[in-house]
Amino acid sequence: xxxxxxxxxxxxxxxxxxxxxxxxxxxxxxxxxxxxxxxxxxxxxxxxxxxxxxxxxxxxxxxxxxxxxxxxxxxxxxxxxxxxxxxxxxxxxxxxxxxxxxxxxxxxxxxxxxxxxxxxxxxxxxxxxxxxxxxxxxxxxxxxxxxxxxxxxxxxxxxxxxxxxxxxxxxxxxxxxxxxxxxxxxxxxxxxxxxxxxxxxxxxxxxxxxxxxxxx
Numbered sequence: 001x002x003x004x005x006x007x008x009x010x011x012x013x014x015x016x017x018x019x020x021x022x023x024x025x026x027x028x029x030x031x032x033x034x035x036x037x038x039x040x041x042x043x044x045x046x047x048x049x050x051x052x053x054x055x056x057x058x059x060x061x062x063x064x065x066x067x068x069x070x071x072x073x074x075x076x077x078x079x080x081x082x083x084x085x086x087x088x089x090x091x092x093x094x095x096x097x098x099x100x101x102x103x104x105x106x107x108x109x110x111x112x113x114x115x116x117x118x119x120x121x122x123x124x125x126x127x128x129x130x131x132x133x134x135x136x137x138x139x140x141x142x143x144x145x146x147x148x149x150x151x152x153x154x155x156x157x158x159x160x161x162x163x164x165x166x167x168x169x170x171x172x173x174x175x176x177x178x179x180x181x182x183x184x185x186x187x188x189x190x191x192x193x194x195x196x197x198x199x200x201x202x203x204x205x206x207x208x209x210x211x212x213x214x215x216x
Contacts (some may be wrong), residue, residue, distance in 0.1 A: 002132060003063060005099055006175060009130040010145070011057055014101070017121050018055065052166060053114060064096030088135065092179040101171040102154070110166040115151060118171060122147050126138040128175065134183040143177035 067074065075090040101118065105111035128142040154170040 002180060003059075003097065005130050005132055006128075006178060007059060009128050010099060010175075011063060011202070013054065013128060013145075014057060017118075052104055052106045053110060056102040056104065058100045060098040060100070062098075062142050066094040066096060086185050088137065089184055090139065091182040091184065095180055097175045097178050098174070099173055100174070103169045103171075105169075108167045109167050113195050115169045115171070119147070119151070122171070122173060132181050132183070134181070135185060137183060139181065139183060141179065141181065143175050145173050146176040147173040 020045055053205045073092050075091060079089060079091055103111055103118065104112050105114060119192075122145055126146065128143050128145055130141045130143065132139045134139065148171075150172075153167070155166070156170045157168065
């Protein structure tokens with residue numbers, strides 16, 4: 001469905017905000033895959049204790065299709081490129097995608113500081129550039145991150161073995177202006193104007209048209 005391109009763009013944007021040390025990359029998981037996150041971290045650290053802080057990004061499993069009926073943009077979209085034979089066309093269907101950003105820290109004050117930093121980043125730099133490699137083209141779409149009105153302390157999860165083991169802050173956001181894209185190559189209709197076209201002319205065109213006179 002090309003949702004993966006949004007996942008990659010969001011993950012790359014957030015990764016660019018993280019400290020360069022450690023060379024750690026964020027992975028996009030489903031919201032219910034918190035246990036998988038800890039398994040991945042343990043495997044990557046060769047079963048050593050998981051180091052905090054840890055930033056995790058997940059996406060809702062439900063994608064909202066905002067136009068459920070045929071629209072001009074879904075079948076007769078923008079012309080991107082054309083020659084005498086073919087046209088590269090851009091069709092689109094608007095969708096809703098929701099993400100969850102979890103900030104794990106050892107101490108509450110550390111999590112509070114990171115939460116502040118991420119909120120300022122997400123609000124002040126919301127632009128997201130998503131690249132779609134279709135039909136040997138690299139079409140770039142600009143959309144934006146829109147955070148929800150609430151952030152939540154979600155520390156009380158099953159992975160926390162005892163109280164105070166770690167703190168988790170959760171930020172939820174959606175992608176404003178997200179679309180499913182299709183870039184079909186359409187055959188152009190050509191008219192051969194070299195063929196003779198015969199026209200029949202009316203014989204009485206030489207005679208001027210006279211209006212009928214109204215009777216008085």
